[in-house]
Amino acid sequence: MVFQAKALSDNLQYVSDSIRVVPGFPKKGIMFQDITTLTRNPKAFKLCIEAFVERYKDQKIDVIAGVEARGFIFGPPLALALGVGFVPLRKPGKLPGETIGAEYQLEYGTDRIEMTVESITNGQNVLIIDDLVATGGTLGAAVQLVEKVGAKVHEAACVIELPELQGRAKLKATNVPLFVLLEKEA
Numbered sequence: 001m002v003f004q005a006k007a008l009s010d011n012l013q014y015v016s017d018s019i020r021v022v023p024g025f026p027k028k029g030i031m032f033q034d035i036t037t038l039t040r041n042p043k044a045f046k047l048c049i050e051a052f053v054e055r056y057k058d059q060k061i062d063v064i065a066g067v068e069a070r071g072f073i074f075g076p077p078l079a080l081a082l083g084v085g086f087v088p089l090r091k092p093g094k095l096p097g098e099t100i101g102a103e104y105q106l107e108y109g110t111d112r113i114e115m116t117v118e119s120i121t122n123g124q125n126v127l128i129i130d131d132l133v134a135t136g137g138t139l140g141a142a143v144q145l146v147e148k149v150g151a152k153v154h155e156a157a158c159v160i161e162l163p164e165l166q167g168r169a170k171l172k173a174t175n176v177p178l179f180v181l182l183e184k185e186a
């Protein structure tokens with residue numbers, strides 16, 4: 001995809017260019033940001049994960065929580081590189097044991113995510129990761145879950161932002177910083 005990415009390094013521009021935009025998927029009017037063209041390109045995927053590692057390696061992250069489904073793609077390689085665990089925040093009914101859930105609205109629909117209560121403990125410093133922030137509903141729900149068990153959300157991180165959907169403003173209300181790897185110049 002071609003962002004007007006004046007601020008991106010050559011490496012991040014390469015990552016950005018590896019993302020395909022599919023107009024009209026999954027519904028008319030949606031410009032779908034397809035990160036599968038990034039992940040199937042090993043150079044782009046590696047550069048992407050390395051950039052996250054560079055940002056978080058000295059930030060005392062205890063655990064990474066990734067949102068189903070695409071947070072499951074970016075979270076685990078980052079968790080392994082940082083030497084921390086990965087906790088999946090899943091769509092309803094997928095996790096055994098005691099869970100908590102939060103509902104949210106999407107650009108196209110509504111959904112709910114759940115977390116195993118014991119998977120993150122009081123006081124841990126948690127990085128939440130997903131591929132993309134659109135309306136911010138998903139990351140907002142993830143923040144609610146992590147904070148509900150008494151942990152601190154260090155930051156919410158994603159690869160792409162759709163600024164026109166105001167997700168950043170929604171997340172601001174939670175006081176959790178948002179980091180977007182391929183941030184567009186205003």
Ligand SMILES: O=P(O)(O)OC[C@H]1O[C@H](OP(=O)(O)OP(=O)(O)O)[C@H](O)[C@@H]1O
Binds near residue numbers: 068
């Ligand atoms: O900022 P928001 O408006 O909440 O939208 C962002 C979310 O939407 C997409 O996931 P989707 O819900 O389509 O699910 P999927 O990953 O299972 O395809 C994307 O991967 C984010 O998780």
Ligand SMILES: Nc1ncnc2[nH]cnc12
Binds near residue numbers: 031032033106108132
């Ligand atoms: N435009 C978009 N492209 C990819 N994933 C999305 N999730 C919500 N909006 C999206």
